Amino acid sequence: MQVTLIAGGVGGARMALALQEALPPGDLTVIGNVGDDCEHWGLSISPDLDTVLYTLTGRIDPVNGWGVAGDTRRLMDTAIELGEDDWFILGDKDVALHVARTRRLRAGEALSSITADVARRWGCATRLVPATDDRLRTWIATDDGELPFQEWLVRRRAADPVAGVRFEGIEEATPAPGVLAAIAAADGIRAAIADRRDDVVAVSPVIGGKAVKGPLVEMLASMGHRPDAIGVARYLQPLAGAYVLDPEDAGLADDLDALAMRAIVVPTLLKEPAVRAGVAAAVLA
């Protein structure tokens, strides 16, 4: 069974691992977010792709949920001595991936090709494809002006209320090779997903009014949306016919009915292998 997962960072990476563990090798394709990509120290960094890659290949730091387990910061300590920015943490092993990716991008290779090659070298059975090879950047509108996503999230610790979100390059960006095939050919990622709404299952990234990781709930609230699993479901309603809720949110099932989305209630905090197996089985069923 060919299954495609569209994933962001920490939570999406764990869902990808859940499906990878549940499916035969080669049956899973993960379409990764590149909207959070950034340049730091002159290096091209794809935080969400890397989190998926590190998670699927057993490299992920289990405490942080990002970066490489047991990584050191010898390079970073020296870079800070030399006056480089100190707010984005980059471990020594992690920088190797960024250096290699930066070199290859500058040499003209597509991000999707680099990502596939790295996954292959690390023996990853899952295809990982960036949503687009084109430049796509998220900007957050705040009272202090528009900030690059990582500056807003990491440097300023997501403390500025979000007045708006802008995706620079979204009009020109085209799906990377393999993205549309993984969904079913269509003339755009979103259209391709909507065409198969009945087969699309979304997994709530919000449990009991709290995000698994990151500032999602605060972003929803400051933009005037419901700060819970339903606030996210309203975004996904045109695309997904079913929505996975944690038992803690079972009371929200009626709200899903009103959105014509089928509720699937199963534990979704994916740190434990048993929970991963359960949610993977529920989604695949």
Added chain:
Amino acid sequence: MQVTLIAGGVGGARMALALQEALPPGDLTVIGNVGDDCEHWGLSISPDLDTVLYTLTGRIDPVNGWGVAGDTRRLMDTAIELGEDDWFILGDKDVALHVARTRRLRAGEALSSITADVARRWGCATRLVPATDDRLRTWIATDDGELPFQEWLVRRRAADPVAGVRFEGIEEATPAPGVLAAIAAADGIRAAIADRRDDVVAVSPVIGGKAVKGPLVEMLASMGHRPDAIGVARYLQPLAGAYVLDPEDAGLADDLDALAMRAIVVPTLLKEPAVRAGVAAAVLA
């Protein structure tokens, strides 16, 4: 007393340290070689400048004579997993300098400005100035064609006989800010040195027919020159009025007379502080 040293890599760095230890802080300027610079993993690397910088600030690996003492290779191990070239050894702390320099060069800052700032941040009392901010690259002609210097030296271990040496960019390169002032204003580095030949002391990099470090003697031999201290002295004859020989080469003093160069005989293998103090005193006298 303002003193200017024109230095290459390991041997030159030790001579710089000898003079730095012998002079009051601020009296020494080192003009560093950039002809061996290279791009590796997409990073801009200046091996000779870095060796001088690491030596003058106590960071140098005393065993290798290059790189940072106690540095690790965690980034390099991962880069090799990802298919990057494995023949140029880059430690984790060392890469931090290359990453910072690469970012700043791409942002338009001059190599001399970056180098001065790094030296200042690391508390280096000596001014270190690259000979030029322009792109200058050394190519080695071999039977297998022309090779970039570091490929010839490191990747192929200097095993290919040298048919010729070409300095790409030498015609267009202009002295970096501070270089001419450090020698005395003139319309070119070489002319500036030759104008002060009587004040210029060269230190032989060859002792007993062996280079302190590197393939110098083999290069001399394969290009048809004398493979000893005199082979080098003939290159320096128009520029330097005096030449420091190790006692092991005292018998070559007559050959120096024929070149109108004054022989200064003093131990020159500069690993030990006492030897450094002796050669610095002899040169300054």
